[in-house]
Amino acid sequence: MNEIKLLMGNEAIAWGAFQAGVRVVCGYPGTPSTEVLETCAKLNDGTMYVEWSVNEKAAMETAAGASYTGARTMVTMKQVGLNVASDPLMSFVYIGCRGGTVILCADDPGPISSQTEQDTRRFAGFSKLPVLDPSTPEEAYRMTKYAFELSEKLSLPVILRPTTRVCHGCASIKLDGSRNVRDQKLFEKNSEFVIFPALSYRKHFEIEEKLKTCSEIYSDIPFNEVYGDAGCETAAVASGVSFSYTLEALNSLSIGKRIKLIKLCAEVPFPLRFISEALKGVKKVIVFEELDYVIEDELLKMRTNLPQKIEIFGKHSKDVPYAGELSCASVKNILSKLLNPEPVKTEKFPEAPFIPKRPPVLCAGCPHRASFYAVKRAMKGKNAVFCGDIGCYTLGNAMPLDMVDTCLCMGASVTVAQGLFHAESFFGDTAENSSEKLKNSSRKYFSFIGDSTFFASGITGLVNAAFNGADITVIVLDNSTTAMTGHQVHPGIGRTVMNAPAPKLSIEDISRACGAGFVEVCDPFDYDAASDAVKRAADYIGLSVLIFRSPCIALEKQKKKYTVDSDKCIGCGRCVKELGCPAIFIADKKAKIDAITCTGCALCSNVCPVNAITIANANEVKANG
Ligand code: SF4
Ligand code: SF4
Secondary structure (H helix, E strand, C coil): CCEEEEEEHHHHHHHHHHHCCCCEEEECCCCCCCHHHHHHHHHCCCCCEEEECCCHHHHHHHHHHHHHCCCCEEEEEEHHHHHHCHHHHHHHHHHCCCCCEEEEEEECCCCCCCCCCCCHHHHHHHHCCCEECCCCHHHHHHHHHHHHHHHHHHCCCEEECCEHHHHHCEEEEEECCCCCCCCCCCCCCCHHHCCCHHHHHHHHHHHHHHHHHHHHHHHHCCCCEEECCCCCCEEEEEEHHHHHHHHHHHHHHCCCCCEEEEEECCCECCCHHHHHHHCCCCCEEEEECCCCCHHHHHHHHHHHHCCCCCEEECCCCCCCCCCCCCCHHHHHHHHHHHHCCCCCCCCCCCCCCCCCCCCCCCCCCCHHHHHHHHHHHHCCCCCEEEECCCCHHHHHHCCCCCCCCECCCCCHHHHHHHHHHHHHHCCCCCHHHHHHHHHHCCCEEEEEEEHHHHHHHHHHHHHHHHHCCCCCEEEEEECCCECCCCCECCCCCCECCCCCECCCCCHHHHHHHHCCCEEEEECCCCHHHHHHHHHHHHHCCCCEEEEEECCCHHHCCCCCCEEECCCCCCCCCHHHHHHCCCCEEEECCEEEECCCCCCCCCHHHHHCCCCCEEECCHHHHHHHC
């Protein structure tokens, strides 16, 4: 039965997978991909196994194993997650899949919530895998189903690569009511599943042949289309969501008839036959694609084989920006400038409402603020370096906390701290650097890592630190959830995403097992005990682990509100300057607390030198709220 549903792109992808009969879905949360797996978990009618894996590598390996049985599988992640999963991915391509395997890897142009603006299409080219690149949530739904079929046709995993606006945009989507649940098969042993040099050599030839076949398939695929007059001498080539922007811009400029629009949503491997046909008679091409210049490079490569000369405009010609997102307005501007269309029938875009700039900040009452503050207090006047990691707590870099000196990638806080320690404490015997050695001998090296990140990739770093004798202090900021991506479960929670009970793994036991000689757990809101614990951890010579455990404020029941006694407040501003809690502000030279945002963590009451901050009574809360 056909049904129309308003779905977010990520939900649409999950529906596509569900209807295609996906049996195993594994992933690691990462914006903008997270809701795909979460929706699969919600849609699960008992025919699927769904898991949040500890990281993307584990997810990819689990999905590969499942696909060997013939089950349709999906593995979900964001673009930087594919770096983590790249090791099994490269070998998986050589082994190939039996059941259709979709690697859902969402890219983040902007970037809005990522360390990098990397383009998964490049990774696909490198790993020799086909990519599908949806331009709308509706297309993402149809493409997901198609991706499973293509994967089975080629016995290769297929990458589905939506970008943020497709993932998080919403559309009314007609669900076709199909459901392709297959019988579960058993794994059949075969030497082809065992990667060996001789097998890889043979498979390499096979993969190249499969990619040629795929280029031919992509030349006939319905997702690649040509719009407009066949006789146009100018063409715009656009992929993914950039196609939607270009279509809208052409309509808005009323120049759709003067430009041929070539839509590419299946571009790696490049559909050579389709493009050669589409470019017949074209002399000028403008390429709109976000992130890398994948299509542009392919067009540059193929143009020597075209019968006519064509000029190519895009990122290399500096007509399209190398970085950041495109938009309908930016595409329209580029087209107008390039084509100088006369007369132009312009339509005014509605002005976006004014939104005041708000720097990202830890929530009011966030336990990470208390943890950072405890370390700051304990290390006041000491020589210390603070290595940060990926999670909400990266925001500890902002003033006034200013507690993140480095941040590289998931888990790197632990290993970067080791690198700093080893480099700064090992100077050999050369005389010229002995003074430097002296200077650094009292330096303390801290690593801040969240609980989910600890499981994802912190443990390896701990083992390395213990093994190689690094003298570092690892502070685990355990708020008992994966907060940044929306509170997903992890191995320390005690249940799975399918709500099945699971062993609750202890970070303290794991730390001891990894070789940490000092392991303590402390409540960061226990004001004095918290900084005493930091001092003990920092004084320990060798690998020390201090776990600050307090649940994420978004999962907590609201505590009592706090208020400032204006008669007592001397307006020193210490509560504002030292903590940066968004609920506190200064007005009329006195501190005030916003009763709506205050979560009653009490941290500010410890900081005030004149005890002006106390628990508010009900009337004060009402008056302030
Ligand atoms: S720390 Fe105390 S005295 Fe100083 S501004 Fe804040 S509430 Fe007022
Ligand atoms: S008690 Fe103080 S620090 Fe905690 S949330 Fe309220 S205002 Fe912020």
